[in-house]
Amino acid sequence: VLTQHSYIIEQSMRQPRPWTATRTNLAHGNNQMRSKIAAAGGIEQVMVVMDKQHDADAQAKACWSLVNLANSNTDHQASIAAAGAIPRIILALHDFPEHEQLQEEACKALYHMAVLGHNQVLIAEAGGIECIISIMGAFSHRQYWKILVQAATALGALAINKKNKLLIAQAGGVQHLYLLLDLLPTHCAAVEKGCLVLNNLADDMDVKIQIAKTGGIERMVDLLQGHKMHQGVVSEACGLLCNLAGSEAHQIQIGESGAICKVVLVIQQFHSSPSVLVQACAALWSLARNSENQRLIAASGGIEALVATLQHHCAHGPVCETICSALANLAQSAANQLKIASVGGVEAVLAALDLHQQHVGVCEDGVEAL
Numbered sequence: 001v002l003t004q005h006s007y008i009i010e011q012s013m014r015q016p017r018p019w020t021a022t023r024t025n026l027a028h029g030n031n032q033m034r035s036k037i038a039a040a041g042g043i044e045q046v047m048v049v050m051d052k053q054h055d056a057d058a059q060a061k062a063c064w065s066l067v068n069l070a071n072s073n074t075d076h077q078a079s080i081a082a083a084g085a086i087p088r089i090i091l092a093l094h095d096f097p098e099h100e101q102l103q104e105e106a107c108k109a110l111y112h113m114a115v116l117g118h119n120q121v122l123i124a125e126a127g128g129i130e131c132i133i134s135i136m137g138a139f140s141h142r143q144y145w146k147i148l149v150q151a152a153t154a155l156g157a158l159a160i161n162k163k164n165k166l167l168i169a170q171a172g173g174v175q176h177l178y179l180l181l182d183l184l185p186t187h188c189a190a191v192e193k194g195c196l197v198l199n200n201l202a203d204d205m206d207v208k209i210q211i212a213k214t215g216g217i218e219r220m221v222d223l224l225q226g227h228k229m230h231q232g233v234v235s236e237a238c239g240l241l242c243n244l245a246g247s248e249a250h251q252i253q254i255g256e257s258g259a260i261c262k263v264v265l266v267i268q269q270f271h272s273s274p275s276v277l278v279q280a281c282a283a284l285w286s287l288a289r290n291s292e293n294q295r296l297i298a299a300s301g302g303i304e305a306l307v308a309t310l311q312h313h314c315a316h317g318p319v320c321e322t323i324c325s326a327l328a329n330l331a332q333s334a335a336n337q338l339k340i341a342s343v344g345g346v347e348a349v350l351a352a353l354d355l356h357q358q359h360v361g362v363c364e365d366g367v368e369a370l
Contacts, residue, residue: 117161224265328365
């Protein structure tokens with residue numbers, strides 16, 4: 001009987017424990033316990049498991065353990081890399097391409113590792129960028145949106161490194177990030193993440209050009225047009241347009257795309273959200289460096305929207321700074337100078353300067369606008 005019971009217990013123990021959203025372990029959310037586990041050789045033991053247990057579930061759980069140990073701890077991120085985890089995580093991704101939980105947890109692990117600058121280089125050198133982008137292609141259907149988000153998040157961390165921005169674009173990262181933009185309307189947070197990572201990549205001029213050439217501008221306009229009610233999406237879409245407009249050619253392309261009137265609508269729609277207003281007003285500032293765009297902004301009601309926002313958010317430094325910058329660019333036109341003055345722009349700028357005498361940005365851009 002004991003032998004029979006032992007067999008039943010053994011078989012029960014061998015059954016994989018289901019993954020759940022609320023699952024936890026000793027290191028989860030406990031910095032003191034993380035340090036204790038690491039000091040006792042826990043990182044090295046996880047690596048032993050990854051080396052000896054060639055099983056998808058074991059690899060997934062090992063990656064999950066590394067996520068918890070590496071979370072918000074740069075010392076552990078360095079120790080995990082030194083223990084050889086980066087190539088082992090990437091190998092697991094290659095070995096078990098159809099195991100959804102492994103793909104998700106491994107991308108999480110690479111993200112937490114990539115918080116450390118040196119690890120961004122190590123992951124790229126180990127082929128991590130190409131591997132992550134391959135995952136996005138393999139799990140492109142919307143039912144795998146969680147994997148897509150984790151993969152995009154890992155790319156975003158890797159893209160902090162300047163060289164990695166171009167490597168990601170060259171490996172097809174831009175087109176694969178577009179997959180997240182197609183997850184509307186059910187997964188707005190995923191779309192927001194896609195825009196955020198594209199914005200990060202667009203700091204590189206070559207990537208700016210690639211995004212513009214592959215329909216990125218039109219995609220942002222579609223997002224502004226179809227999802228004005230989602231704060232995160234419209235904020236990041238405006239942020240990317242602002243970044244892309246750093247190129248003179250792109251200023252013209254964005255102006256011709258119909259984006260300007262959509263950005264003005266965002267300012268009007270989200271008049272009570274400073275975080276969105278900063279991004280939207282910055283987009284108009286960037287676009288207003290082009291003379292034709294100055295005319296389009298005025299024709300779309302942009303000047304009235306900017307001045308009304310400045311009056312309403314006069315106490316908010318970043319909003320004031322961005323609007324003053326935009327008004328300074330718009331004031332390059334004599335017609336716009338008259339319109340700015342006629343809707344109370346002069347008084348609004350002066351009020352901002354009076355309230356923010358210690359705010360360098362407001363002072364510099366406010367004086368420039370006058």
